[in-house]
Amino acid sequence: xxxxxxxxxxxxxxxxxxxxxxxxxxxxxxxxxxxxxxxxxxxxxxxxxxxxxxxxxxxxxxxxxxxxxxxxxxxxxxxxxxxxxxxxxxxxxxxxxxxxxxxxxxxxxxxxxxxxxxxxxxxxxxxxxxxxxxxxxxxxxxxxxxxxxxxxxxxxxxxxxxxxxxxxxxxxxxxxxxxxxxxxxxxxxxxxxxxxxxxxxxxxxxxx
Amino acid sequence: xxxxxxxxxxxxxxxxxxxxxxxxxxxxxxxxxxxxxxxxxxxxxxxxxxxxxxxxxxxxxxxxxxxxxxxxxxxxxxxxxxxxxxxxxxxxxxxxxxxxxxxxxxxxxxxxxxxxxxxxxxxxxxxxxxxxxxxxxxxxxxxxxxxxxxxxxxxxxxxxxxxxxxxxxxxxxxxxxxxxxxxxxxxxxxxxxxxxxxxxxxxxxxxxxxxxxxxxxxxxxxxxxxxxxxxxxxxxxxxxxxxxxxxxxxxxxxxxxxxxxxxxxxxxxxxxxxxxxxxxxxxxxxxxxxxxxxxxxxxxxxxxxxxxxxxxxxx
Numbered sequence: 086x087x088x089x090x091x092x093x094x095x096x097x098x099x100x101x102x103x104x105x106x107x108x109x110x111x112x113x114x115x116x117x118x119x120x121x122x123x124x125x126x127x128x129x130x131x132x133x134x135x136x137x138x139x140x141x142x143x144x145x146x147x148x149x150x151x152x153x154x155x156x157x158x159x160x161x162x163x164x165x166x167x168x169x170x171x172x173x174x175x176x177x178x179x180x181x182x183x184x185x186x187x188x189x190x191x192x193x194x195x196x197x198x199x200x201x202x203x204x205x206x207x208x209x210x211x212x213x214x215x216x217x218x219x220x221x222x223x224x225x226x227x228x229x230x231x232x233x234x235x236x237x238x239x240x241x242x243x244x245x246x247x248x249x250x251x252x253x254x255x256x257x258x259x260x261x262x263x264x265x266x267x268x269x270x271x272x273x274x275x276x277x278x279x280x281x282x283x284x285x286x287x288x289x290x291x292x293x
Numbered sequence: 294x295x296x297x298x299x300x301x302x303x304x305x306x307x308x309x310x311x312x313x314x315x316x317x318x319x320x321x322x323x324x325x326x327x328x329x330x331x332x333x334x335x336x337x338x339x340x341x342x343x344x345x346x347x348x349x350x351x352x353x354x355x356x357x358x359x360x361x362x363x364x365x366x367x368x369x370x371x372x373x374x375x376x377x378x379x380x381x382x383x384x385x386x387x388x389x390x391x392x393x394x395x396x397x398x399x400x401x402x403x404x405x406x407x408x409x410x411x412x413x414x415x416x417x418x419x420x421x422x423x424x425x426x427x428x429x430x431x432x433x434x435x436x437x438x439x440x441x442x443x444x445x446x447x448x449x450x451x452x453x454x455x456x457x458x459x460x461x462x463x464x465x466x467x468x469x470x471x472x473x474x475x476x477x478x479x480x481x482x483x484x485x486x487x488x489x490x491x492x493x494x495x496x497x498x499x500x501x502x503x504x505x506x507x508x509x510x511x512x513x514x515x516x517x518x519x520x521x522x523x524x525x526x527x528x529x530x531x532x533x534x535x536x537x538x539x540x541x542x543x544x545x546x547x548x549x550x551x552x553x554x555x556x557x558x559x560x561x562x563x564x565x566x567x568x569x570x571x572x573x574x575x576x577x578x579x580x581x582x583x584x585x586x587x588x589x590x591x592x593x594x595x596x597x598x599x600x601x602x603x604x605x606x607x608x
Binding site for chain 1: 339341473476477478480521523524525526527528529530576577579
């Protein structure tokens with residue numbers, strides 16, 4: 086009877102372990118997370134500006150010098166986010182001088198605004214964020230997003246109407262110190278070598 | 294999303310007419326009709342802005358209220374401001390030329406060493422006034438106290454403990470100490486004191502009204518300190534942590550004498566005109582050149598960088 090008791094106990098323990106293998110209960114085993122909904126209390130969405138307030142600990146002399154980063158944005162620009170995206174995609178990865186030059190001679194409305202934002206960010210970097218050379222910056226991230234739209238009526242014939250959106254967008258940019266990273270050039274020989282390697286790495290199952 | 298306004302309106306009218314007819318017939322109660330529920334139109338989540346608002350003139354709500362006879366109590370937006378420190382340094386101490394440079398064995402050095410505060414009558418008067426209001430004040434012990442305040446204040450600055458810093462440093466000195474330092478890491482340490490601190494100067498200015506007295510005492514501190522400032526990314530901006538430097542400072546400690554809860558706090562520092570130049574910051578700084586017209590050329594050889602005049606300034 087004792088053996089049966091221990092046997093059933095052992096099976097019970099095995100079942101419990103099996104239960105814990107289930108992901109939700111395994112989470113419960115971790116003491117730090119006891120709820121399955123996010124409990125941050127802030128409603129503010131101005132997180133890009135907050136990225137400039139992060140302080141890193143002092144570096145030891147043997148560590149590589151951390152490149153400076155500046156986050157800047159402009160909110161509620163009277164322009165379409167889709168049209169802004171084309172310009173943002175264009176300047177991704179460029180050095181700041183190149184980006185400013187390209188935007189200066191671009192005919193779009195968003196180009197003028199983007200250029201102002203980039204120059205503001207460059208000035209901020211030199212004045213506040215201890216960037217030594219103002220040309221030694223490149224655009225690491227650049228994207229646009231939807232702002233708060235105003236709604237108006239667009240009148241159609243026969244008493245029909247539509248709701249017209251007055252579009253606004255936000256533009257975000259992150260400048261990082263250093264020359265722009267060069268995309269690696271793959272030669273035909275490299276690609277061929279990779280292809281042959283992939284063929285060699287195939288696993289053949291049920292073979293002799 | 295085009296919708297038909299007419300259709301819904303027509304529907305509304307029809308519904309209204311049906312319900313009206315219903316009321317009349319139910320009074321007679323010949324044929325009992327089924328219960329009629331009022332029909333709602335489709336709920337509009339977007340209500341377009343009303344037409345005809347453009348030409349509306351701006352009404353004066355104040356005039357309307359007065360005409361209607363509503364009396365509103367006059368609200369005076371006042372807030373009392375407590376000033377706990379003076380705006381600057383009153384009659385600053387001018388440190389003698391070559392202080393802490395001359396050896397104590399030479400004649401000039403001895404003269405400076407034996408310089409007593411009794412020479413300055415105004416300082417004596419000020420100290421007497423301070424002793425009236427603060428009985429615990431003594432020139433001999435105050436210098437040590439001042440040095441301790443200085444060390445504690447700088448330690449609080451490295452940790453950026455705002456409350457402690459406000460209790461050790463006046464409101465005038467606080468922005469000067471902390472401007473630009475919020476997102477930097479400062480590592481400061483007081484290695485040792487080379488000479489015992491001395492009270493060299495005292496004044497008792499009053500602010501606004503005649504009786505509102507503040508006491509300002511200048512203390513001379515000669516010590517060894519290490520300072521290293523790291524920027525936001527942890528890169529060294531200024532100084533070094535291992536190399537200590539000899540520092541001669543004239544600290545101004547202030548207290549609001551009229552206030553029984555007033556405390557002696559660091560108010561500022563005097564930097565003499567003959568002080569050695571500070572270490573340069575570890576970066577290159579662009580000094581803007583002269584503004585040139587399109588036809589002018591920049592003469593590299595003759596252009597001089599303007600150097601600031603060596604003036605005593607108190608900070």
